[in-house]
Amino acid sequence: MKKFKTAFSILFLLVIGGFFFIWIQNEKEFREELQQRPAPSGLHPIVEEKSNELIAKAADIGIDIIITDGFRSADEQNGLHAKGRSTAGNVVTHARGGESYHNYGLAIDFALRLDNGKVVWDTERDDNNNGKADWFEVAAIGKELGFTWGGDWQRFKDYPHLEMTFGLSITELQQGYRPEDVKE
Incomplete structure (x- = not known):
């Protein structure tokens, strides 16, 4: 036995x-x-579609916005990270190349565009005169479309920033994981 x-x-x-x-x-x-797997070279198709919807829905309520930034290469990200550190200017990001959802085509930044074409980052402006700050109205539309808004972050407020992570962390994206191109 x-x-x-x-x-x-x-x-x-x-x-x-x-x-x-x-x-x-x-x-x-x-x-x-x-x-x-190749690194992305542009906005994810769903993020691009939702960005266009954001612009249209904001226009529907009398707010003209522009997407000021979308996909960013690692070199572009490193250049932004250097601002306020090793180059002149204010600190605009805490993320180095490969550490931002922009580097994977999953994030956009927006700003308000005035009638004269000038672009502003004024979070208190109410050009559609409804008693609500246009900036926060656009952020709410973004959230309805499935974006996460940087203005809701606890550690660092990034008011122009909207992202769709598709449940993936930066570490997973760095490892090569990618969201599907199909709509959920």
């Missing part, structure tokens, strides 16, 4: 070890495939 238990234990360990070996190989191949 003791020999049977020993033989069974060895067989069990071999089977488990085989499954573990196969799992490790599959995981390794999956990670290598992820790392070989």
